[in-house]
Amino acid sequence: MHSSSLPHTNPTNKLQDMASAIRFLTMDMVGAANSGHPGMPMGMADVATVLFSRFLKFDASDPTWPDRDRFVLSAGHGSPLLYSLLYLCGYNDIDVEDLKQFRKFSSRTAGHPEIDQLAGVEVTTGPLGQGFANGVGMAVAERILAAEFGDDLVDHYTYVMVGDGCLMEGISQEAISFASHNQLSKLIVLFDDNSVTIDGNTSLSTSENQIDRFNAAGWHTQEIDGHDFEAIEGAIRNARLSPRPSMIACKTVIGKGSTEKQGTAAAHHGAFSASDRANMQQLYNWQELEFIIPKTILDNWRAAGTRGVPQRKSWKRLFADLQPSKAQEFDRRMMGACPENLSSALSALKQTLLGSPPTATRVASLKVLETLQPIMPELIGGSADLGSSTQTHPSTASTFSRENPSGRYIPFGVREHAMAAIMNGAALHGGFVPYGGTFLCFLDYARHSIRLSALMNLPVIYVGTHDSICVGEDGPTHQPVEQVASFRSMPNLNVFRPGDLIEAVECWELALQERRPALLVMSRQALPVVRRDVETNWCKLGGYVFKEASSARQVTLIATGSELSLALGTATILENDGLPTAVVSLPNWRLFDAQRSDYKEFVLGSSETLKVAIEAMSPIGWERYVGRDGIICGIDQFGHSGPASDVYTHFGFTDKAIAQRVQDRLKR
Amino acid sequence: MHSSSLPHTNPTNKLQDMASAIRFLTMDMVGAANSGHPGMPMGMADVATVLFSRFLKFDASDPTWPDRDRFVLSAGHGSPLLYSLLYLCGYNDIDVEDLKQFRKFSSRTAGHPEIDQLAGVEVTTGPLGQGFANGVGMAVAERILAAEFGDDLVDHYTYVMVGDGCLMEGISQEAISFASHNQLSKLIVLFDDNSVTIDGNTSLSTSENQIDRFNAAGWHTQEIDGHDFEAIEGAIRNARLSPRPSMIACKTVIGKGSTEKQGTAAAHHGAFSASDRANMQQLYNWQELEFIIPKTILDNWRAAGTRGVPQRKSWKRLFADLQPSKAQEFDRRMMGACPENLSSALSALKQTLLGSPPTATRVASLKVLETLQPIMPELIGGSADLGSSTQTHPSTASTFSRENPSGRYIPFGVREHAMAAIMNGAALHGGFVPYGGTFLCFLDYARHSIRLSALMNLPVIYVGTHDSICVGEDGPTHQPVEQVASFRSMPNLNVFRPGDLIEAVECWELALQERRPALLVMSRQALPVVRRDVETNWCKLGGYVFKEASSARQVTLIATGSELSLALGTATILENDGLPTAVVSLPNWRLFDAQRSDYKEFVLGSSETLKVAIEAMSPIGWERYVGRDGIICGIDQFGHSGPASDVYTHFGFTDKAIAQRVQDRLKR
Incomplete structure (x- = not known):
């Protein structure tokens, strides 16, 4: 009865078939849309299958369960991979019709994954390298939240899938360096090591040894055949045990399964021919027409999607047993509600500032942060190596580090770009309102991540100080001229430029209340405190x-x-x-x-x-x-x-x- | 008569005294300005002394000699180092009065080095990491120019001094990876390895092994005591011999010489006390008042400044013996003049395009580049892994690589930021008009380098394609909305958005003629060719x-x-x-x-x-x-x-x- 020759009872065959489902759905989606990027989904199908069916902690019926593992597809052009996985695992928000609408106007299955289109998408990705640093931010958030609420309540991994392009972008280096310095042990990066980008073989433009590069920063690294199920499983197991962040270089064949295109840049984007699909059917012993998944295989996937149910239930029981005040606070944090006494605390602060001698508006940040520390533990942040200049390092906050997971001041290093993307990641994780400071001029380094804050409408606060030619001696390289105009042109971004200390506190209040990305533009030089009344937040208008x-x-x-x-x-x-x-x-x-x-x-x-x-x-x-x-x-x-x-x-x-x-x- | 006990005849003592001159001038400049960043100049004084007195090929009397070695101070806040060197070596453009005016309004000695303020400054630096990638661009330019004009005429090194901050910025990784992939053997990076940034010890935010990091990319690396003159000399000698780009990690003490501040973040910026100067005088056996350099020491420095005279003269003789047409072309290129037949060539192109079927404006780039290849060899460039999408890869151009130094198409990899900074470096070197293409949306990654193109008013051309929501299926992450407005707000940048193929050619012509940074905003989608007349370049208005x-x-x-x-x-x-x-x-x-x-x-x-x-x-x-x-x-x-x-x-x-x-x- 129990015969090993039955293809679907052999565990490797089972995984192989599950991966085939991803490959065919990808091919079919790209075919229906007649556009899209199938190479990465087909290449990483095997890795994704092992991850989702064996390791990833999730329950498809509750995509926002706070203690789920986070999965970030940094190489967002590979969206068919994510859509296939969400559909196969049985997420409610997506069915096969959505797959057929891939890349169509107003469909849930947009060209690149978008958080506001589809539950289960953890982050809007597409611009390369961003997702990597977002994953770092999620791991930071997980660690701080665990330190605060206990690691029985908060204990999950962040998995990030990156491609060659992600690793060529400079932001990846900032993310690599930050992650290992802070020993973000629950961050696992799966590198789709296929040696192909849009323009051709990576040998056209890079000859780095990625393993050595990650090792240089102190990561745990492994190199595997990304089509060997046992190797994938072993590597993820090792990675989870490592006390350091872990990178697994998965050697894959781009577009694997397409006999006409696999292994070449032609597989990066564009549809496949009918003969190519026919060949792949033969290869994987697949009989089905477009978008049809055999029941056994779909059942196996649906089982993967419910694998986390017991874990989630036990978490729910744990949560139900919490002290009500703690549970309430956890809920408030995850929902992103402001504390009730925010306004009264800041009104009191304004009162104390009335009649102050001339003061730089940047000083308001420090005063606000120190005032809010006791009532807004969700305020975490820091600066890109300008803590004292930007006045974003409250003396009351301890410093986040590998030894101090509950630190709320984060020394981002001279890494404006990753700072912003890490802030995005922490906001996406939930439980936090991240802030980050640097000279206004240098926010240009972070511009693309700020754009993603705006696109995702995340509650993150950028503090740009030294806000004009009044920077003075440091000269034009440090003097913003065009930055405020350029940020005003960015949709969703709330740009504030307060005129004195009182207005600066009011703008901070609005930045926090509005729950959308904000840029606070602050002066380096002292400004007279000209406001005489503090009862009304006039800046609100x-x-x-x-x-x-x-x-x-x-x-x-x-x-x-x-x-x-x-x-x-x-x-x-x-x-x-x-x-x-x-x-x-x-x-x-x-x-x-x-x-x-x-x-x-x-x-x-x-x-x-x-x-x-x-x-x-x-x-x-x-x-x-x-x-x-x-x-x-x-x-x-x-x-x-x-x-x-x-x-x-x-x-x-x-x-x-x-x-x-x-x-x-x-x-x- | 010849006694080794005389301090200034011992070669090490001689170098030590020359370095002391830098340290005291730095201390005095920062003292007079009561602001500035002395830590790096004092820490790197020894390295700079060896470089300028033993290796750097230059003649202080001719700062624009085309075959000089280039020296880039990427850590631009260390400007007192550069100003000291230029003054000590006897550059005409700077005297001791200029040093006394450090950081004063309209002085030549601005807070950060600015190319338009002072001859001898090779690049405007300040925003960290940029200078590194600019140096890479200079080395690219040197290699291509040597391949074209011969390495008897073009044969120089590019030295770049970087700090911890430069190496934390993501752009540095893009530069590292690009440089070694292309084996830019004449690029030598001197890393001021002092383990201190503004906010404190680098252990606050990084724990990377920089040597391993550079090795992972294939660099030649060395690690030395940055205060050991023999070690410095040996390392630079080795670096020059290496067939790969070379990085020397110079372990230094920030602010070395200041007994009160050295080795700490306090030395990073700010003036010193009188007692500190007094202690340093004792330490270095220095008797002089502020800004005064003992004659022997100044003579030694001036000798360093004239050391290159014979080399320059022999180069001039070589140049005088060139074929007149070749010499003329070299001059044209270094002066940055357009070829005389530029307009006629593009007029002819326009003529052929009249009445074309609907065509994307991006296609104009390819047509212009192919038209100009024969008459404008100074046009070098490429794209950030989107050569075909951006239409910036002319079939007539061979690909630049380690094996093909005369290639004019540069595959920058997925590295928009370094692409822009490399373009700046090549333009600064002279002889080239670099262009670089990517999706308009992703130029945000390069924004800070584009700002520096604008600030330096360099003739570089950015090609931003897929210029609106008409990107279509790739969705909002790839659809520019705010970019054009944001770039219009940038001073000096010439933003063009042509309406059809004919206008696109006209805008290319203007971008080339105006010799200032230009952004060409091009459509992905086909547009009707609506212009009916081509005699006048109407876009000029x-x-x-x-x-x-x-x-x-x-x-x-x-x-x-x-x-x-x-x-x-x-x-x-x-x-x-x-x-x-x-x-x-x-x-x-x-x-x-x-x-x-x-x-x-x-x-x-x-x-x-x-x-x-x-x-x-x-x-x-x-x-x-x-x-x-x-x-x-x-x-x-x-x-x-x-x-x-x-x-x-x-x-x-x-x-x-x-x-x-x-x-x-x-x-x-």
């Missing part, structure tokens, strides 16, 4: 009349950040000159644009009012508020090295110079 | 009336790129509806803004004209042209995965939908 004109308005000065106090000085000159002048503070365009039009007109003034924008950076976009007849006091060139006040004066940022421009215009 | 209204204008449609043909279709509908409508093509804002105001008004129409901007991307900035009462048809959210036409329609980009918006507005 995006812009507001900071000081009304003495009588019927003739001029509206609109300023942000360090230029707010300058505008107030300018207004005084103009008022003394008989020109009734209002000052508007506009720390956030997005929030202001969302106000009712009558409010906006009330703030900006009627069409007869001369409107003057004052912002010591790129003028692009200000026409929206000042119209074609207004004046924009901006800077459309790079800065200069020199003491901040000299540079500021050089570019015309004095109350007298601006008042003169206004007077000249009105005299015309 | 930035914007022009593409089609005048049939009678007194009521509407002006202003479009770029793929929206130009859409605007033409819309105009037809509106004209049929009785609304005289003009279509304006505006491929380059910068060039258009520079036109006379009467021309601009002529193009855009009078204030009574309804102005409508049509660009399938972020609307930011368009108010400049349409005013507050105009219409902006843009996209202020991320895109969607799906066939291009579905996505385009979804966002309202059809002639009917836009015509409707115009009609609705005019009926109000």
Whole structure:
């Protein structure tokens, strides 16, 4: 009765058939769409089969179970792999019709995996290398959360699948170095070592030894045949035991199974011929038409999808037995709700800051972080080696490290790009609101990860300090000019540029409450504390009349950040000159644009009012508020090295110079 | 008479004294400015002394001698090192007064080295890691130029000094991997291995073995005591002999000489106390007051500065003996002049393209590159693993590699960031106009290097294809929305978005003629060839009336790129509806803004004209042209995965939908 010649009872044959299901679904999806990237899914089908059927802790019926293992497909173009797996394992959100809609408009199976389209997708991937660093962020989050809530409640792995392209991107090195330095032992990277990229063989552009590279950083490494099921299983087992992060180089054949394309760049993207599918059917003893999976094989996959049910149930029991306050806090954290007393804590802080001597707005970050430490343990973060300069290192937070998993201050190193992607990963994991600081200028290094924060609408907070030419002596390489305009053009990103210490606290509050990506643009130099009232968070409106004109308005000065106090000085000159002048503070365009039009007109003034924008950076976009007849006091060139006040004066940022421009215009 | 006890005749003492000069000048510069970063200059003073006095091929009297060795201070915050060296070696452009003006407004000795401030500075550095990749670009340029003009004329090394921070930035890995793959044997990296960054000891954030890391990529590596003159000399000698790029890890003490700060992060920046200087005087047997160098020591340095005179003279003789045409071409290349027949060649190309079937604008790149190959050998470049997608791989160009140094197509690998920085390096070297292509969206990876192209105003050409939501199925991760706006905000960068094949050729021509950084934004999808005349390069004006209204204008449609043909279709509908409508093509804002105001008004129409901007991307900035009462048809959210036409329609980009918006507005 029990015969080893029956193909589907031999464990290797069983895995082989399960992998074949991925290969055929991939071929069929790409065929139906007549576009897409099948090479990686077909090459990594065997590895994925072992991972999902033997190791990955998940329950397809509950894709958001907090203690599931995380699986990140960094090589996001291989999305058919992920969609096949989710379908085969029985995730509710996806059925075979969705596979047929691959890459169609408004389908769940987008060209690259998107978190908001399909449950089971852990992260939106596509731009190479990002997913690797996202995985690092998830592993960081897991470790800190485990330290806080106990490793009976939080104990899972993060698996990341990367390709040659991911490892060529610089961000991967930042991720590699950070992960091993912090001994993120539950991070396992599966490298699809197929030696092919879009343009051809990797020998065209790289000759690195990846194993040596990871070893140099202190990783646990293994090299296996990515089509040998036993080797795959053994390697993942070893990796899970290693006290270090682990990389498994899986030597694979790209597009494996396609006799016409496998092993070549032609398999990277594009559909297959009918004869190629026929050959592959013969090869894998597959009888089925497109999108049809034999019942035995589907049953085996569905069993993989329910394999985690007992684990999840036992976790649920554990959770039910928790102290109610602890369970409530865990839920709050995973849902991403702000603590109830956030506003009151920050209102109290504002009260203490009223009447402060001139202070850089960057200082607000430190004050906010120190105020919130006791009530917002979800605030984790740090800086890219500029902790003290960016004021993002609260003295009350201990430093995260391999020895101190509960540290909330993370020294990211000189790695702005990975910092941002790690923040994304931690936010995706859940339980945290990550923040990260560097000079505003150097956020350009992280721009693509910031774009992904915005695309995924993640609650992460970027703190960009030294926000203008007032950086001073460090010169134009360190002086942002175009950054604020460029970030304002990014959808979803909430860009704040507060004008004094009080506004800075208000912007921090909004950044936390809005639960979307925020950029807080902070000054290096001290600014007068000009706000006199703290009862209302005026920044919530995006812009507001900071000081009304003495009588019927003739001029509206609109300023942000360090230029707010300058505008107030300018207004005084103009008022003394008989020109009734209002000052508007506009720390956030997005929030202001969302106000009712009558409010906006009330703030900006009627069409007869001369409107003057004052912002010591790129003028692009200000026409929206000042119209074609207004004046924009901006800077459309790079800065200069020199003491901040000299540079500021050089570019015309004095109350007298601006008042003169206004007077000249009105005299015309 | 010749006694070894005389300190300045012992070769080591002589070097020690020369290094002391750097240390004291650094201390004095930072003291006078009361700011700056002395730790690196003092730590690397010994290495720099050996390099400049024994190896570096240069002649201080001719800083632009084409065959000089290049020296790149990637850790640009260590600028006092470079300024000291240039002054001590006797460069004409700098005297001791300049050192006293360190970091002052409009001084030549800016906070970070800036190429336009001081001859002898090879590259503007400051943002960490960039200089490393710039050095790689210089070494590429040297190799290709040597292959072309002969290695008697072109034969020099590139030395790059990097710090821990440079090596933590991801771009360094891209540079490492590219350099060894191409066996850039004349690239020598001197790593200031001091284990300290701004925030403290590097053990805070990294535990990589840098030697192993470089070895993994195939570099020649050495590890030395960076304060041992003999070891430094031996290591540089070895490095020059290696057939591979070479990295020397120089173990140094940051701020060496400062008894109060050396070896700690406190030495990274900030001035020293009087007692610290006094102690250092004792330590190095130094008697002088601030900024004074003993004559013997200065003489030794000046001798180092003239050491290359015979080499330069013999090079000049060699050059004088060249065939005149070859010498002329070499001069043209190093001066960066366009070939005289550039315009005629591209005019002829345009002629052949007239009446072409619909074609993607990206195709123009290939046609231009193939047309210019014979007459513009300075055009070198490639893509970040998207040669065929971006159409930047001309079939007529052979591929640059270790075996083929004369290849003009460079496979940069999946390394957008290093690609851009390598382009900058090649442009800085001279002799080349580098170009590099990737998807427009992924230029965000390279943004900081593009910023440096702009800051240095280098003639480099970025080709960003797949320029809108019309990327289609690959979805929002691959669909640029905010990129064009964000690049328009960057000073100096010439952003072009041509509307058809003819305009695309014209924009290429302008990008080459303008000799400043350019971004060519090209479509993936085919666009109708709508231009009918090719005699004039209309794009030179930035914007022009593409089609005048049939009678007194009521509407002006202003479009770029793929929206130009859409605007033409819309105009037809509106004209049929009785609304005289003009279509304006505006491929380059910068060039258009520079036109006379009467021309601009002529193009855009009078204030009574309804102005409508049509660009399938972020609307930011368009108010400049349409005013507050105009219409902006843009996209202020991320895109969607799906066939291009579905996505385009979804966002309202059809002639009917836009015509409707115009009609609705005019009926109000």
